[in-house]
Amino acid sequence: GQQLNQSPQSMFIQEGEDVSMNCTSSSIFNTWLWYKQDPGEGPVLLIALYKAGELTSNGRLTAQFGITRKDSFLNISASIPSDVGIYFCAGEPTGGTSYGKLTFGQGTILTVHP
Amino acid sequence: GAVVSQHPSRVICKSGTSVKIECRSLDFQATTMFWYRQFPKQSLMLMATSNEGSKATYEQGVEKDKFLINHASLTLSTLTVTSAHPEDSSFYICSADGTGGDTQYFGPGTRLTVL
Numbered sequence: 426g427q428q429l430n431q432s433p434q435s436m437f438i439q440e441g442e443d444v445s446m447n448c449t450s451s452s453i454f455n456t457w458l459w460y461k462q463d464p465g466e467g468p469v470l471l472i473a474l475y476k477a478g479e480l481t482s483n484g485r486l487t488a489q490f491g492i493t494r495k496d497s498f499l500n501i502s503a504s505i506p507s508d509v510g511i512y513f514c515a516g517e518p519t520g521g522t523s524y525g526k527l528t529f530g531q532g533t534i535l536t537v538h539p
Numbered sequence: 540g541a542v543v544s545q546h547p548s549r550v551i552c553k554s555g556t557s558v559k560i561e562c563r564s565l566d567f568q569a570t571t572m573f574w575y576r577q578f579p580k581q582s583l584m585l586m587a588t589s590n591e592g593s594k595a596t597y598e599q600g601v602e603k604d605k606f607l608i609n610h611a612s613l614t615l616s617t618l619t620v621t622s623a624h625p626e627d628s629s630f631y632i633c634s635a636d637g638t639g640g641d642t643q644y645f646g647p648g649t650r651l652t653v654l
Contacts, residue, residue, distance in 0.1 A: 458643070465630075465650070467647045468632070468645045470644060473642050526588065531581075
C-alpha cells in the first residue's frame, strides 16, 4: 500500500522558534491534509491542500502541496507553548478503490519549551 | 461547522462483551464515514469505510464479523466491537467526509479498555 514518510519524528524547540516538518510519498496524492492531535483527542484539521503547488496559510501555519504531488510541508512560525502536540500529514490517493481514503504519516511530536 | 461527535468518550468492559460506539456529524450530512484505530504512540490506521445505506468496506486484516459497522443515516454511523478481548483495547476514532468529499473531519475518539 501507499506510505507516507513524515519527518522529523520529534522536535524539541524553544518558544518563539519556527518549525518545519514534511511528508513525502512514492505515490501521487490528490489532496494533502495537515492535522494536529492533542493527547486523548481526535485529530483537528489545520490546513487542506487540493492543488499541486498550492501554498496556504492559517494564522502562523503555512503548508504547501508539492509540485510533484508527492510531498508537502508544514511550517509553524513563532511557536508558542500551545503548539505542543502531534502533527500528522495525510494524503488522499488518486482514484480507484482508494477514493476518499486517507493515508497518514507517522506523526511529528512537537515539544515547545517556554 | 463540520463538527463530529463520538459517544462514549471512554468505555471499560469485560472480555467477551460487546461495545457500541456512535459517530455523529452534527452540522452536516456525511455520505461516507471512516473508522480508525490508534494504538499508543502510533499513527491512525484505517479500519473500514462506512457508506450510508450500504455495507461497509473493510481494510485488509480487519475482521468484519468482529467490527460491525452500521451507517443507517447521513449523520450517524456505529461501530460495534463484538466479543471484545484485551487486544482490542485501543483508541477508536471516526471521521466524516465534509462537503465535496475532499476533507475529513474527525471525532474526539473513544478510548476502549477491555479487561
